Amino acid sequence: MKSFSIKLFLVPRRASSLPSTATSFTSQCRPTSHLFDEIPHLDHDPCRFNALLSYHVRAGEPAFALQLFQQMRSLGVPLDSYSFPPVLSACSTSQASGRQVHALMLKFGCISSPITATSLLDMYSSNSPINDVLSVFDEMLEKDTVAWNALLSSLITHGLAADAFAAFRSMVSSRVYFNGFTLCSLLKACVALRALNKGRQIHAWVIVTAYDSLVMATALVALYSSVGQVEAAMEVFNGLESPKDLAIFNALANACVKNGRFNDVFELLVKVKPLDERMLTSAITACSESFNLAYGKQTHCIILRYGLQLDTILCNALINMYSKCGDLHSAHLVFTRIEKKNVASWTSIIDSYGSHGRGNEALTLFQRMEEEEVSCSVLPNAVTFLSVLSACSHSGMVNEAKECFFLMKDKYAIDPGPEHYACLIDLLGRAGKVEEAWDLFCSLYESRNGLTSSVCVAMLNACTVGMDFAKGDEVAKHLLKLGTPNSSNYVQVSNFYGAFGRWLGVEELRTGFSRRGLKKQFGTSHVAV
DNA sequence: TTAGGGTTAG
Structure with a gap:
């Protein structure tokens, strides 16, 4: 409890947003006083307690809010519709606590107000499956604009962007007005679906309805960025008359990274002060993608100067940058210093060793990840397994790759995707095991994943290496x-026929290639000067 | 009570 008062005294900025009742309460506290020693002075007044609950939630102290709520319960303070929104917000990471609060809402008859019901929906949205959210929504007596907006937001959070559009159509047909929040959520759904045309329509609505704001502009920048329209993103950014905040600068920096405008990112980096984790992550990613180790090291120095070296996501980007720029030693050093390693941290370092041809070390790291999984609860995902398979592939470790492939299915219940199949088929092919590769290839016919071009290309290479024309011919036809x-x-197909001296086939392909207006992409090398 | 910006493969 001691830290409660100290926290308040250390953060004067937050104190300005303190409700007046809570201000008077906290001003009575001595720096070392105990929160609940002071509670009798609140006279069991629910208004004062509710204000204090809200304050703790807004100050980012959900644990204090929950403690206070428990204290309210034990003191017998009556709960009303103002008590539940803040306490539900404090339950966002705990489904169990949230369900208990839900039960209390029913007991105190506070479920019918659209405000409390929307808070309940939002709580389930952050910690429960979508069906729980839908149940709350279905049972709401009054579904206003905010309730619909919360539903749209929840659907998008749960990866159901297409359903968000369906919900929006129901919202309109239910004659509920939409507002700027609605449009903002729809823009986010467009990002998830890479739906440029729908996004443009919403952009038009934003202009017509004059719901333009910094947040909306940021969502528009993210939209145009996600579909590769970086010029349109810049137009939105430059057209803003109001002062820009860090979020929109970060959105634009991300747009530049995703669209290969690396120098623009470095120019933004100079303009923005102070920098934060996200802007620096974009800068580091720009260094990775442009293989610019010198800028990468300078940006790393900025990270250290800002004291952001403990940010896990930023460190993951640094591992990737050092690895792509050939400095595996630094990548490893960054990895060892991450305090809270997540699945991307492990995947990044495994991939680093794998892509540098150090398959054994990559596998050792994967085993370490599995050992630490019990204490740190970081589970490998599909990308981790792809990195392990790729590491085996780069080092010709056939048996280890096969073990990994089955471990993924049997122990972790992760369905291998086409990319996993492609990696394993490629490895088997290069090891001269065409029949085994073919069995895997054929098993994909039966699975729902189907045969993608990457799987076909891997199988075609296997046939080229193993000089198996009959199988290769079948795969080539399927690929085309x-x-x-x-x-x-x-x-790839042309090279396959060429390898068997079928030059007529090669000629035909090259003609078809030109007729379709395709151009061969040349390989590139990078030299930093 | 509802809305915006970051990391991991090939």
Whole structure:
């Protein structure tokens, strides 16, 4: 309890947002006083307690809010519709506490107000499956704009962007007005679906309805960025008359990274002060993508100067940057210093060793991850397994790759995707095990994943290495039937026929290639000067 | 009570 008072005294900025009743209460506290020693002075007044609950939630102290709520219960303070929104917000990470509060809402008859019901929906949205959210929404007596907005937001959070659009249509047909929050959520759904046309329509609504704001502009920058329209993103950014905040600068920096405008990111980095984790993550990613170790090291120095070296996501980006720029030693050093390693940290370092041809070390790291899984509860995911498989592939470790493939299915219940199959088929092919690769390839016919072009390309290479024309010919025809407008597919098929001296086939392919307007992409090398 | 910006493969 001692830290409660100290925290308040150390953060004067937050004290300004303190409700007046709570201010008077906290001003009575001595720096070392105990919170609940003071509670009798609140006279069991629910208004004062509710104000204090809200204050703790806004100050980012949900644990204090929950303690206070428990104290209110034991003191017999009557709960009303103002008590529940803040306490539900404090339950966002605990489903069990949230359900208890839900029960109390029913007991105190505070479920019918749209405000408390929306808070309840929001709580389930942050810690429960979507069905719980939908149940709350269905049972709401009055579904106003805010309730619908909360539902849309929840659907998007649960990865159901297409359903968010369906919900929006129901909202409109229920004659509920939409507002700027609604449009903002729809823009986020467009980002998830990469839906440029829908996004443009919403942009038009934003202009027509004059719901333009910094938040809306940021969502628009994210939209245009996600579909590769960086010029449109810049137009939104430059057209803003109001002062810009860090979020919109970060959104634009991210747009530049995703669209290969690396120098623009470095220019933004100079303009923005102070920098935060997100802006620096974009800068580090720009260094990775442009293989610019010198800028990467300078940005790392800025990170140290800002004292942000403990941020896990930023460190993951640093591991990736050092690895891509060839400095595996620094990548490892960053990894060892991460206090809270997450699945991306482990995946990044495994991939670093794997892509540098250090398959054994990559596998050792994966085993360490599995050992630490019990204490740190960090589980490998599909990307981790792809990194392990890729590490085995780069080092020709066939048996280890096969073990990993089955471990993924049997122990972790992760369905291998086409990319996992492609990696394993590629490895088997290069090891001359065409029959084994073929069995895997055929098993994909039966699975729902289907045969993607990357799987076909891997199998085609296996047939080229193993000089198996019959199988390769079948795969080549399937690959061309997929109709993926990818010049490298044509090149692979052409090389396959060339390897067997079937030059007529090669000629035909090259003609078809030019007719479709495809151009061969040349390989590039990078030299930092 | 509802809305915006970051990391991991090939």
